[in-house]
Amino acid sequence: MSTTGLSLAVDGKHGSSEPAEELRSRIDAAVAVAEKFADIVDREARFPKEAFDELRAQRLLGILLPQACGGEERCVSDAAQVCYALGRVCSSTAMIYAMHSANVACVVNHADRHERFEYYLRRIGAEQMLLASSTTEGQNGANVRSSASAIIRDGARVSLNRDASVVSYGLAADAIVTTARRSPESLPTDQVLALFFKDDYSLSRTVHWDVMGMRGTCSEGFQLEAAGESEQVLSEPYERIHRRTMMPVTHLLWAACWSGIAAGAVARAQGFVRKVARAAKGNLPPGAPLATQASLSLMNLIGVVESGIADYSARAKDDAALDDMAFQTSLNLLKVSASELSISTVMHAFNACGISGFRNDSEFSIARPLRDILSSSVMINNHRILANVGASCLVGGVPETISRAR
Structure with missing residues (x-):
């Protein structure tokens, strides 16, 4: 680590x-x-x-x-x-x-x-294209496993008209991958994933982005109107794509991102303690123990992320291993634990710096990392994940033994 x-x-x-x-x-x-x-x-x-x-x-x-x-x-x-x-x-x-x-x-x-x-x-x-995604729609919120809009097929062409309630960096992207119902006759959960390039679609803004943190992600809402070739719709059911790639990779990379934010905050806290100690001829400031606590919390956070990446990497070529319920649960819980650990790590760093961390004009300001890291608990709300995992555990029961680490 x-x-x-x-x-x-x-x-x-x-x-x-x-x-x-x-x-x-x-x-x-x-x-x-x-x-x-x-x-x-x-x-x-x-x-x-x-x-x-x-x-x-x-x-x-x-x-x-x-x-x-x-x-x-x-x-x-x-x-x-x-x-x-x-x-x-x-x-x-x-x-x-x-x-x-x-x-x-x-x-x-x-x-x-x-x-x-x-x-x-x-x-x-x-072209080193930047890919955005549209997986939330209308009033569905973060229920990415349900779509209202459907792919319309007309010979070799397809079209989609979608109330894309959140498309992060949509206007800057070169292409968008979006979920949709397989056809107008399909159930909301019978989804596909489609890839549309910038010249295939138009975006009409419906929701602006004025938030406390992660402001540069520009996660606005749009009416998405797209048309393209039928081959741009992946034939594999989105349920499988979500389970084997979208959810695991998203949660792991989000967690890596949050770990980096926490690491940046810890570095500032350590720098603050060193500067004060030098000025005070070796006497540590009151926040020094909190800087140590922040470092320990960061090490724990990184360990969680590394363990999750190692598990996913070991399973990556084995569909059955990726579909395993225990693995799916662990990746959902990793998102929650990484979020909570990253928030507590940044808070420790913030308190270690005291008023210097509170000020916007300080070299040791923790204001931006703190505002940004708070987004981690509401990007697919932790409570929603815990409720879904709880329902799965009721169905699957509690394991009687501890499985051997893979």
Whole structure:
């Protein structure tokens, strides 16, 4: 475990022959730009364009794509490292990268194996496209496993008209992956996933984004009208895509992002304690024990995330292992525990810094990380997850033994 990064990530062994140091240097270049513009992105609640221009220039938007499609065939652990590194300096940039990477993982892992979809993947890689998603609709809130709008088929063409209540960074994206009912006759839970490129759709804003944190994600609502080729609709049921890729990868990358935010706050708390101790000839400030508590909490948080990534990586090629109810429950609970741990870690750092952490104009300000990290408990509300897990446990019962770690 490390408080400076996720130890599973960037190991240079995932399809790319690039040494780990070179990938780290590319990440560092993007982090430097994200840090430079983080305050203005937050203040103006605008998309972090400069950071994503650099991520695109460093070809970090396609690291999960196959090499044949302009990517590097890297694993979720590498994407998690990017999320963690960005989270230390700009929460919004990290969260957008996390959501983009989960969308890429979905289209890569569940792509239909025909030439037309291979062309779509090559286009995404060549242009280093940024992928957004629309999985919430109308009054459904965070119930991503139900859709009202349906795919309409007309020969070789498809269309969709959707009340997309939340599309993060929608106006800045190059493509959108969206859920929908398979057909007008389908049940709301009989869903598919469709990939539409920017020239396939229009967005009419219905909900603005004026919030306390994660302001640069620009998670606005839109009326989405899209039309494209029938091949742009994945044939695999979304239920499977959600269970095997969308939920696990999203929760892991969100958790990596939150770990990075917490790490950035802890670094400020440690810097504050060192500065005060130097000025006081070695006498520690009252907040020093809280800085230690923040560091311990961060180590626990990183351990949770690394364990989740290791478990997912071990199961990634085994559909039965991914479908296992205990694994599904563990990934849902990981989201909750990572959220709660990250919030408590940032709060410890905040209290360690005292009034310096409270001030917006202090070099040790924890204001932005604290506002941003509070979003973690309401991005798919923790109470909703716990209620769903509770219902599953009632059906599945309590295990009689502790399973051997995989």
